[in-house]
Amino acid sequence: xxMAAFLGCTVPVRNLSYELSAKRVARELGLELIDIPEFxxxxxxxxxxxxxxxxxxxxxxxxxxxxxGLDICTLCSACTSVLxxxxxxxxxxxxxxxxxxxxxxxxxxxxxxxxxxKHFVRVLYEDIGLKSIEKAVKxxxxxFRIASxxxxxxxxxxxxxxxxxxxxLPESLDRLVxxxxxxxxxxxxxxxxCGGAILGVDEETALSMxxxxxxxxxxxxxxxxxxxxxxCSVMYGANQRKIGASRDTKYDLPILYYPQILGLAMGISxxxxxxxxxxxxxxxxxxxxx
Numbered sequence: 001x002x003m004a005a006f007l008g009c010t011v012p013v014r015n016l017s018y019e020l021s022a023k024r025v026a027r028e029l030g031l032e033l034i035d036i037p038e039f040x041x042x043x044x045x046x047x048x049x050x051x052x053x054x055x056x057x058x059x060x061x062x063x064x065x066x067x068x069g070l071d072i073c074t075l076c077s078a079c080t081s082v083l084x085x086x087x088x089x090x091x092x093x094x095x096x097x098x099x100x101x102x103x104x105x106x107x108x109x110x111x112x113x114x115x116x117x118k119h120f121v122r123v124l125y126e127d128i129g130l131k132s133i134e135k136a137v138k139x140x141x142x143x144f145r146i147a148s149x150x151x152x153x154x155x156x157x158x159x160x161x162x163x164x165x166x167x168x169l170p171e172s173l174d175r176l177v178x179x180x181x182x183x184x185x186x187x188x189x190x191x192x193x194c195g196g197a198i199l200g201v202d203e204e205t206a207l208s209m210x211x212x213x214x215x216x217x218x219x220x221x222x223x224x225x226x227x228x229x230x231x232c233s234v235m236y237g238a239n240q241r242k243i244g245a246s247r248d249t250k251y252d253l254p255i256l257y258y259p260q261i262l263g264l265a266m267g268i269s270x271x272x273x274x275x276x277x278x279x280x281x282x283x284x285x286x287x288x289x290x
Contacts, residue, residue, distance in 0.1 A: 002032045004033075004034055006039055006083065008230070009042075010234070015075075015233055018257045020273065021273040028266060029124075029128050039061055040060065043058040044082045047082065056104070059104060060104060060109055061083060062086065062090070074118070075119075077153035077154045078229070085157075097111070121228050130179050136266050137266060144224065145223050146223060147190075147217045147224075148174055149228075150173060151228070170190075181265060188216050193209060194232040196235045207242065214251050218253060226258055233278075237280050240279070252284075254282035260274070260278075264289065270286055
């Protein structure tokens with residue numbers, strides 16, 4: 001199985017361990033993630049200020065994948081939502097597709113509307129499957145309690161994701177965690193936003209939102225947070241110590257990307273998975289495995 005790896009803007013700059021672990025785990029499971037160097041921003045950052053530009057950015061990325069005959073596998077939830085929405089609109093609206101192709105023509109590109117977009121963990125969940133993942137586990141993580149953060153764009157708007165998981169009662173990430181042998185921890189604010197969407201305009205409120213989840217997850221007795229979005233890791237990882245200092249609290253709660261969790265359960269070394277590159281070094285977590 002081959003798919004184009006869409007990394008977006010944040011992963012290559014702030015979340016290299018996410019890319020590293022995803023590609024390592026994918027290779028082990030028979031999924032080849034192919035880089036397309038010409039990929040650019042998905043369009044999300046400018047969507048609210050210039051819709052046409054954001055739309056064309058996404059369409060160009062879809063055209064690049066189509067040139068290679070590949071569907072797209074994303075690591076960022078925001079990238080997933082933008083690319084999926086544009087791909088769906090272009091597949092369903094012939095007039096819009098024609099107009100978009102006219103604009104793409106000025107860039108030397110053309111698109112026929114055939115590329116599908118899926119988040120990496122959805123590929124694991126649906127295409128690889130839980131049974132195959134369970135069979136790949138060599139070192140069950142049954143000594144850990146892990147809380148998953150779903151975030152805003154992984155499941156919503158549900159209409160563009162074929163309603164593969166319930167947006168109000170999600171379970172796919174918890175089931176993927178359980179497939180590694182770990183206990184999937186439930187907590188009160190599971191469906192809440194990380195705060196990242198407003199970090200640039202209201203830092204105090206954004207950090208308060210992240211703090212509320214860190215408090216709940218800590219109170220639930222979790223050993224780590226399972227993340228699938230690079231910008232969510234900025235809130236819970238890069239800003240964790242800042243949040244703790246402002247509240248006179250020390251969290252020291254590791255943030256792990258799901259492929260890192262799965263990779264550990266598959267017996268892959270933490271060096272290959274880049275765990276010590278994470279914002280919060282999971283030394284105590286890894287010591288339990290040793």
